[in-house]
Amino acid sequence: MKKPRADSKLDTLPESRVLELRDGLLGGWRYDDALSWLSTECAVSSSLSALSAFFKRHCAPVMKDRRQIAALKAETLVGEAGRTDWNAATLELVKQVSFEMMAGEHLDPKISEKFIKLILKADSQDAAREKIKAAAKTKIETGLEALFEEIKGNAKAEGLFKLLQQEVAKA
Amino acid sequence: MQRAILNALSLVHPRLLATTTLWSEVMLDMDGATYTAFKKALTELEIKNQVVLIKGEDRDKAKITDAGLARLAE
Numbered sequence: 001m002k003k004p005r006a007d008s009k010l011d012t013l014p015e016s017r018v019l020e021l022r023d024g025l026l027g028g029w030r031y032d033d034a035l036s037w038l039s040t041e042c043a044v045s046s047s048l049s050a051l052s053a054f055f056k057r058h059c060a061p062v063m064k065d066r067r068q069i070a071a072l073k074a075e076t077l078v079g080e081a082g083r084t085d086w087n088a089a090t091l092e093l094v095k096q097v098s099f100e101m102m103a104g105e106h107l108d109p110k111i112s113e114k115f116i117k118l119i120l121k122a123d124s125q126d127a128a129r130e131k132i133k134a135a136a137k138t139k140i141e142t143g144l145e146a147l148f149e150e151i152k153g154n155a156k157a158e159g160l161f162k163l164l165q166q167e168v169a170k171a
Numbered sequence: 172m173q174r175a176i177l178n179a180l181s182l183v184h185p186r187l188l189a190t191t192t193l194w195s196e197v198m199l200d201m202d203g204a205t206y207t208a209f210k211k212a213l214t215e216l217e218i219k220n221q222v223v224l225i226k227g228e229d230r231d232k233a234k235i236t237d238a239g240l241a242r243l244a245e
Contacts, residue, residue, distance in 0.1 A: 060199045064182060071183040099186045106189070108229040 009044050010054045017042055022058040025051075070102035085125075090118065140168060172212040175200045177221065177243050180235035187225060187232035 010021070025034060031051045038044045074095045086094070097115040100107050144165065151157035179196040180188055188196075190213065197204055213233065216222035221239035225232045 056199050060196075064196075067188075068182045071186045074186060096187055099183070103183075105192060106230075108227060110228060 010038075010046060010050055011057075013042060013044065018058065021054070022062070025055055025059050026062060067103045070099050073102055074099035086122075093118070144168065172197065172201065172204065172208055173216055173221075174243070175204075176209075176212055176216060176233075177235060177239050180222065180233060181240060181243055184235050184240065187234045190224075190231045190233055193233055 011018070013021070021034060021038070024037065029037070031048050034051055035046060035048075038046050077098060078091060078095050093111070093115060097107070097111060099105075144161075148158075148161060151161060175197045176193060178200070179193055193213075194206065194209055197209055213222065213224065216239065217224050219238065221236055221242055223234045223236055225234070
């Protein structure tokens with residue numbers, strides 16, 4: 001009688017065990033670790049080539065999907081963030097690093113450093129921009145109050161003042 | 172081999188993929204693939220402008236071009 005293929009043993013494991021093995025391998029188990037887990041937890045003896053075949057069938061498609069989703073997410077996330085003050089090269093860097101992080105790829109330390117600095121710089125620029133905006137708003141409001149005091153009682157001027165106020169609010 | 176490379180890169184288009192990751196993808200797709208053949212195929216694809224290779228200090232990365240995508244669509 002023909003001996004069953006060693007890798008077929010892995011496919012006949014209960015589904016929960018197949019998933020555990022798949023997740024373990026995707027999470028970084030070495031084949032040695034997987035073999036000893038199979039032996040102790042599932043009472044199954046297997047081989048390196050069987051594990052390799054298992055990896056191709058069960059883990060590779062998951063990795064492909066993960067990468068594909070990460071590439072799509074990197075595009076949409078950056079698009080949704082709606083930053084318009086970054087140039088094309090910076091946007092490309094942000095998309096690439098986002099993709100690599102989400103796909104679980106190894107990140108180049110120098111690129112990661114550049115990315116972190118960029119985010120921190122963008123945050124402090126946002127804060128400074130908000131501060132300037134708030135200061136300008138206060139100045140405008142004070143100016144408008146003073147102007148209103150001057151024109152109080154003049155109906156035509158008050159009408160024009162209201163229009164001015166609306167335009168300032170829009171800006 | 173060239174098609175396997177283009178297929179792997181097309182999944183993450185327009186992002187760059189580390190050539191080491193690309194090689195592991197190709198190995199999973201093709202039995203008996205050799206690293207020498209992989210490097211040769213990658214260079215040929217770059218000459219044909221179907222792939223862009225970007226040298227890095229840490230790792231090299233590759234990206235599929237519009238010409239590469241067009242070849243896959245043929």
